[in-house]
Amino acid sequence: MLNLSVLLENSARRFPNKTAFVFGDTALSFAQINGAANQVANGLKSKGIQPGDKVALSCFNLPYFPIIYFGILKAGAVVVPLSVLLKKDEIVYHLGDSEAKAYFCFVGTPDLPMGQLGHQAFSEASTCEHFFLIMPQPTDAPSIPGVATLGSLMAGQSPVAESYATGAEDTAIIIYTSGTTGRPKGAELTHSNLLQNAILSADLVGIRPEDTLLIVLPLFHIFAMTVLMNAGLYRAATSVLLPRFDAEAVFGLMAKHKVTVFAGVPTMYWGLLNYREEKFDYPGIAAQLRIAVSGGASLPVQVLKDFEARFNVPIIEGYGMSEGSPVVTFNHPDRPRKPGSIGTPVWGVEVKLIDDKGQTVPVGEKGQLLYRGHNVMKGYYRKPAATAESLKDGWLHSGDVAIEDADGYFYIVDRTKDMIIRGGFNVYPREVEEVMIQHPAISMVAVIGVPDDEYGEEIKACVVLKDGVSASPEEIIEWTKERIAGYKYPRVVELLAALPMSATGKILKKELRK
Template identity: 70%
Template sequence: MNLAVLLEESARKYPNKDAFIFMDKHLSFAQIDNAANQIANGLNTLGIHKGDRVALSCLNLPYFPMIYFGILKAGAIVVPLSVLLKHDEIEYHLQNSGAKAYFCFEGTKELPMAKEGLEGFNRVSNCKHFFVITPQMTDPSPFEGVKTLGMLMANRSSVYSTMVTGADDTALIIYTSGTTGKPKGAELSHSNLVLNAMLSKEILSLEREDKLLIVLPLFHIFAMTVLMNAGLYVGATSVLLPRFDGAQVLGLMEKHDISIFAGVPTMYWGLLNSDETQFDIASIAKNLKTCVSGGAALPVNVLENFEKKFNVPIYEGYGMSEGSPVVTFNQKEFGKKPGSVGVPVWGIEVKVVDDKGKELPAGAKGELIYRGHNVMKGYYNNPKATAETLKDGWLYSGDVAIKDEDGFFFIVDRTKEMIIRKGLNVYPREIEEVMMKHDAVSMVAVIGVPNEESGEEIKACVVLNQGFELNEDDLITWTKEQIASYKYPRIIQFMEALPMSATGKILKKELS
């Protein structure tokens, strides 16, 4: 089994049908498949074959599926990276994954992706090939001596015999952080991802005639599996948007008769607060048949107001990168409950357990654990973290949940200190370590605080070194330059001291 079968089957059945629409470009399934074949041929000439890792940083552009499936066809492993990473973070990911090649979109003046990517690439020895993805395939390289994606594909055959891979072979290494240490690479198999795409079809009630709007980032497992891969599986058309903007989303919904939309809670909040006077909301609502939400808890008032305005239900779910990602979902077949993340999806067993792994009765709080076809193989080259997360076939999520009498699950707290800002996971320890590098900073504790727009906002409680002066804006600006833009704290509170326990542990529960 090779995950590339999702694209290849639709290219065989519906070669001339639109697979992806981006701005005024319409690319058919055959065109995407042919481009992926050219990339696979190019990778083979570089000596990249089965089991090698290839990193990819790209916005929601047609280049993403072309390269993604080109890597898979070659039998290699895709390592998708956030487009917001800075060079230090890119260096770590390339080094840790052992990537042999790296494709990076050129970016913009405001988001100089290739500049940051090339700097990170130049610091590692294992990664031998860097290709910049230019806006147009024929554009010259912005860097002297650096090859472009267009140069790799030039004169390559669009015919390729896809490498045979096993169902349990690794297809994807997707990075997810913890509360301690560096990000960890979750290894997902071809089987993990194919089965999750297939069940996502059922969750979305997805059919070939549907049109999906993909504004969630494709480098994130949610959009990658539930939208891109599920859409390719059924032969549906996906409309790509690189960055969320409420007016643009509404405009594309109206223009393309969008029937499927998935977002994080802040996107639904943004759509409710967009200027809708220029759009035919009734027409948009008529075409929308399924909306899903994940990444964070959707406020009930946002859910109710959106459903009322657009006359479409929002189905919430729960997932993790380690779960490929879908674990539970509110589903049309079983109904839905506001505030719930639904019931286990097909083939997945979910329990709420105490600290000894014993299952708890309905209504009791405990850790959510699960097992089934969606569970990752483990963390790449990290047996210690794997052993802490995978026990007797069960994946311990670190999330506190309850199950009600009807079998619906509710996420009520987190054992990890993870902050979810606009649907993206932010890990305090990583930010704290960066901020501690500032000469003026003696100690820092990063927490999440409730925010209507972001879900949670990042706040840093800071103790300065004696004799130093620093204002909030300067520290925010400095931190923003060191770390991906979704991670830096928007709120700074200077304190004389941080609350601590008798053992010296910072008591974050006393911070707000």
């Protein structure tokens, strides 16, 4: 047997009184988190939730997230984490597609009424039998009359429970891919997938019990869930929770809690780099910060260099995806780090690059990245055709284009779906973005392909300028033209105040293409 809840249970046994999670002025110990998760498990069992049943969860980065997450797992059920930004119809789809029997949903805020939307969606989801509203305080009355709350489910339940003996290959979570093309698909990850990835993540980042992690990446996303929450629990580190990214709030928490480990997506590093208020002791924050991790998207080398120059802390890049639990490659601590590289395969995982004919490409040539190992999902839930397309002979086809250098380090060039074909030439947006971000006036850039009668696709750059600096589209085009091959530079530049972002901080190129 193997149940992922062993991560929490083992630390609760070894360090019962140590602080596991901090949110605002609240600090909860490992024993408190474990006891509350047991109450959730007992509550779910009392409602008839059986091992293997799916239970959905929409929640910000609050202590309720790990409590409910591990409560579901302890009951032998499957966690279906949902983005907090989903609209009603999207929630209906996810509840139906995953066949969720129960749904925990945080009440939300006035500008993000998650509870209201969640309850409306629950009412339209025919397979979902139970709805639990998560209120700010467990004793709060529900904001929707007559609805059960997390507090009412836990009330009177024992804080002692024996976790269900799931098998290592049983599904632990169904995590939905972002769905850049078509409807999102639910990747089935096993207890073994997630446990092994948490252990190797803890080793790669070097997490220790004395570490303090700052979790601002959303916990419903596999990156924060595995590399921070689960790896932190495995090593009995303390995690500070922040529901949404704000540079000032991040620096404030780093200073207050002496944060040693930070993980973010590139837009977060960009946000921290551009925050210049003299409110904090930045040398003091930098002295405490031991390591920073970047993933989720490619970090522009210029941003990495500027961040490291300012804070004197290494940013370690890795590569992963939901289907890979998520970590596939990483810049290993015992090997030289190459800025701009996603490193080498993690323990137990093989990586290769292939061409359109399925042949392995020579070193230095572009190819689609494939991987296999203990991290690969079981498949997409109830989608055998999509699974067969992605998983062939045990190899997961990532859809990402990469290059391998002579030392075995990999570099992501771009998504195959993002590649622009201009007049028969392949143009990878990342390559153009890496050049453009070096322009002295450019703060952020996203390159996309737009339909063109003559060339099939034309190259367009959506640009955010640095505060107080000006540059015209014509100037930017001319500057880029001098530094990149003639078929690669953008013919169209649009200046924007901001770029659209997903809940995980990724730039939404599909929104820019509308």
